[in-house]
Amino acid sequence: MAIIIIGGGVVGLSVAYGLLKQGKDVVVLDGADDDFRASRGNFGLVWVQGKGENAPHYAVWSRRSSELWTDFADDLLKETGVDVSFSKIGGVDYFIDEVELAERIKSLNSLRDALNDDYPFEVLDHDELKKRVPEIGSKVVGGVYSPMDGHVNPLSLLRALSIAVRNAGGTIMTGVRVVDTQAKDRDFSAVLADGTRIVGEGLVLAAGLGAVGLGKKLGFQVPIRPQQGQVLITEKLPFFLHYPSGTLRQVNEGGVQIGASKAEIGLDDVEDIATSAGLAQHAIDVFPHLGKAKLVRSWAALRIMSPDGLPIYQRSPKVLGAAFMTCHSGITLAAAHARLMPDWILERNTAPDVSQFSEGRFRV
Amino acid sequence: MFESFDKSDPGRTLSFTYAGKSISAKPGMSVAAALLTHGVTAFRGTPVSGAARGPFCMMGACYDCLVLIDGVTVQACLTPVHEGLVVERVPITSEDA
Amino acid sequence: MHPDFDIIIIGAGPAGMSAAIEAAKHGASVCILDEQASGGGQIYRNVSNSKQDQVDILGKDYLAGRQYVDGLRHDRILHRAGVTVWKVDKAGTVVFSDAGRAEQIRGRHIILASGAMERAVPLPGWTLPGVLTAGAAQILMKSGSIVTRDAVLVGSGPLLYLVATQLLAAGAAPKALVETQTRRDLIAALPHLAKALRDWKQLFKGVRMIAALKWAGVPRFKAASDIAIEGEENAEAVRFRAGGKDHCIDTNIVLLHQGVVPNTQISRSLGLEHHYDHTQRCFHPVIDEFGQASHPMFSIAGDGAGIGGAKVAALSGRICALNALARIKKISGGERDKRVRRLETSKRTELSIRPFLDTLYPPPQSVLLPQDETIICRCEEVTAGDIRRYAKLGCKGPNQTKSFGRSGMGPCQGRFCGLTVTEILAAETGETQDAVGSYRIRAPLKPVTLAELAALAETNEKEAAE
Ligand SMILES: Cc1cc2nc3c(=O)[nH]c(=O)nc-3n(C[C@H](O)[C@H](O)[C@H](O)COP(=O)(O)OP(=O)(O)OC[C@H]3O[C@@H](n4cnc5c(N)ncnc54)[C@H](O)[C@@H]3O)c2cc1C
Ligand SMILES: Cc1cc2nc3c(=O)[nH]c(=O)nc-3n(C[C@H](O)[C@H](O)[C@H](O)COP(=O)(O)OP(=O)(O)OC[C@H]3O[C@@H](n4cnc5c(N)ncnc54)[C@H](O)[C@@H]3O)c2cc1C
Ligand code: FES
Secondary structure, rough: OOEEEOOOOOHHHHHHHHHHHHOOOEEEEEOOOOOHHHHHHHHEEOOOOOOOOHHHHHHHHHHHHHHHHHHHHHHHHHOOOOOOOEEOEEEEEOOHHHHHHHHHHHHHHHHHOOOOOOOOOOEEEEEHHHHHHOOOOOOOOOEEEEOOOOOOOOHHHHHHHHHHHHHOEHHHEEOOOEEEEEEEEOOEEEEEEEOOOOEEEEEEEHHHHHHHHHHHHHOOOOOOOOEEEEEEEEEEOOOOOOOOOOOEEEOOOEEEEEOOEEOOOOOOOOOOOHHHHHHHHHHHHHOHHHHHEEEEEEEEEEEEEEEOOOOEEEEEOOOOEEEEEEEEOOOHHHHHHOOHHHHHHOOOOOOOOOOOHHHHHOOO | OEEOOOOOOOOOOOEEEOOEEEEEEOOOOHHHHHHHHOOOOOEEEEEOOOEOOOOOOOOOEEEEEOOEEEEEEEEEEOOOOOOOOOOOOOOOOOOOO | OOOOEEEEEOOOHHHHHHHHHHHHHHHOOOEEEEEOOOOOOOOOOHHHHHOOOOOOOOHHHOOHHHHHHHHHHOOOOEEEEEEEEEEEEOEEEEEEEEEEEEEEEEEEEEEEEEOOOOOOOOOOOOOOOOOHHHHHHHHHHHHHOOEEEEEEEEEEOHHHHHHHHHHHHOOOOEEEEEEEHHHHHHHHHHHHHHHHHHHHHHHHHHHHHHHHHOOOOEEEEEEEEEEEEEOOOOOOEEEEEEEEEEEEEOOEEEEEEEEEOOOOHHHOOOOOOOOEEEEOOOEEOOOOOEOOOOOEEEOOOOOHOOOOOOOHHHHHHHHHHHHHHHHOOOHHHHHHHHHHHHHHHHHHHHHHHHHHHHHOOOOOOOHOOOOOOOOEEEEOOEEEEHHHHHHHHOOOOHHHHHHHHHHOOOOOOOOOOOHHHHHHHHHHHHOOOHHOOOOOOOOOOOOOHHHHHHHHHHHHHHHHHH
């Protein structure tokens, strides 16, 4: 029997791919064409610097995944023929505000201390930065370079994972909506909207924002909320931007992506002018020549946020064999999810210790 | 072949440049129309494969007529010509740029 | 932001112009926006500046557009020409570019009258330079006084004949017409003929056009299939099968046409309801008899709501204006109903020819469902085969194939591949076109520079500071 994975976004597919590699059978159940899908609207960073300011374990976890990424991308290429355009030449965050730069430096320093100096980054002033990235504008006061960062084409990743899962014998059912789950002694069934039952020997809830309704019955708290992020993308430009940053990167096809805003406005994924104008201004502040670039598209997508912004990995306290996974850095963590989390799902003692990411931390 | 049937004011022409070449046109024409009458049908290479492309819809919908004016890519079919206008091909690689 | 205008109209074709005139007549303040340098829309493009030799070629129907353009000169109508609308929101805000500068205005009611565009004709070789739409050739005549000499016209539909006869009148007879409609289409259309005869004048015009082409000796190939355009850097020849034989015609200009379909970019971007029309083989926004769309802020007039032609567009523009006027309480509901009833009768008469034409000139299967190697997304160079492969990978809708293979992500924003992707997915999944759905359209509806967009941040900030 297969393990049922509810949700065919990057989290569900990464885990499905990993489980297949462990010799397990999987069936992934995924929703409609117009569902909220963070995996389709994200920024594509495999990012470490600045993550886990007050949670060094999250910094370590992100970095661990980033280190697995090169190999993970190679495997996907070999198995699917899809190049996900992973590049790990390091990332640069640009600052146009001295105070913000100082805050970032302070936060990175404290992380470095907490991690016994094993946390590489370089602070660059305007002139040093200009040597590496000649296109920056005069408003840029400095930046932080870290070799830990990289980026990927997240849409190619989604396609590669979808092919890899099928190639490895997994089943992906698309256009289906799980409306209920039932469990008895590790016998699971997922009930679809049309009444079909999918049975399995385990269950992973990786349904993004869709987990809220399904999770409670399985004994999870599911303390997640949507957080809107808007992104802009320009026309394809001749290649100029080597380093990705948290807010600007040139994708492998040539467009420059600018993002992402943060707004707490519920289940609303409509883009608005004020936000996109602000993003455009930021891009021009950093790279003035982009003022003449054409914006081809803007979009808004919903992040899946936990109260502290960190991932949630939780085995059900009520239903044996059910697990819940969610995070707001599913691209960065895709390699860890594929390579390390299957052991955790299979309750093996080789599993990584992710107890700090359990729901227990939210109990008051 | 694209030919003008405008017999009015044969004297009223203006000139602009496309990729360094001088092109004559009648006032009121679009850049795309002017280039077509000069036998230029391929305006650019696509950024995807480099394939040659030129105007297709002439009404601003297809974006195959893109050219570079003042560093901005614009639709040649929606851009009127004027005296001295400098029109370039859209760069697709960093060598072009 | 308080409303700047009672009614904002997007598109100054027959629909938008007559809506503006009707609304102003009843005391509403109107702003009408259009990308073209002057009013007219597709049919009456550039009519106010046309010269005698253009009018001679384009015919009396073309000249009829002048009355509308003249009607826009009214105290209460502000016509913004040469501006591109790139975002509309549900609060009634319309954002547009004027010569590289963005502006925002707000209306109490918005009439969408953005018209139609020609259906994509994905054939092998259709992306080659020298391959244009038949409408493009007509635009060259209307606004550039330019004819395409020795062109081969490929496809079907009234506009194909219209453009061919206009070229003929300009002394540039087409080299040939390669037509796709079949005998079977004719037989299917016959039951609609009696109704179409109500508009016998229109039918007669069609018969006359075809006679003129015959008289001039323009070769017509009917029921053509396996059409491909050949060439390296430019079109060089059209190859096809007709009458049981293979043909190849040398030409540097190929003009494609398979009818027109509503331009639904704005209505889609607003998330308004649409449904698939099986006769016209395209999506229509859902509207009621007053042109009211599924959100109270918007009415939709003209070909953008479903293909009916210029006269229907003008009538539906007036109907939408009356609806808007009633919505903003410039006239009573009763008055709207009374006036609309009269217009509705004329509109029905004008529409009587449509079922006949739509059935006689359907887009052939080979255009709706192109062969695997054919490019369907011109911008991102995605083929029909790519879409079929993504369907096999589980993509059930266009937004999934888009994220898998980039179709619809280029600057045209899916205008030319949207319907094809929906058709292919419907065929692959066995679902209806409505169930498959369409691309999610977002701002900017047409690309704008980042500088222009950023400039709006300043105006927004200023407003907030006030
Ligand atoms: C603007 C933005 C920028 C981001 N940038 C980055 C970044 O640079 N780097 C990074 O690492 N992360 C980034 N993220 C976060 C990242 O995108 C997410 O962490 C990740 O995509 C989450 O994947 P998921 O599979 O959990 O969720 P989703 O992609 O939302 O997938 C959930 C899936 O579950 C399915 N589903 C839901 N309910 C049901 C049901 N009842 N039955 C069947 N199926 C169901 C849906 O159809 C959907 O496909 C960003 C997110 C946003 C919004
Ligand atoms: C290329 C072409 C040629 C045609 N030629 C003929 C013909 O010769 N005879 C005939 O009977 N029918 C012709 N038609 C059919 C035509 O659709 C109708 O006859 C009629 O013009 C429809 O009127 P309308 O007002 O609904 O739309 P249109 O006349 O199409 O007017 C819509 C207007 O909206 C504007 N617009 C659209 N989007 C935006 C935006 N985002 N911002 C600003 N402005 C915008 C366009 O510039 C256009 O002027 C043609 C159609 C096309 C596509
Ligand atoms: S020719 Fe289609 S946009 Fe200019």
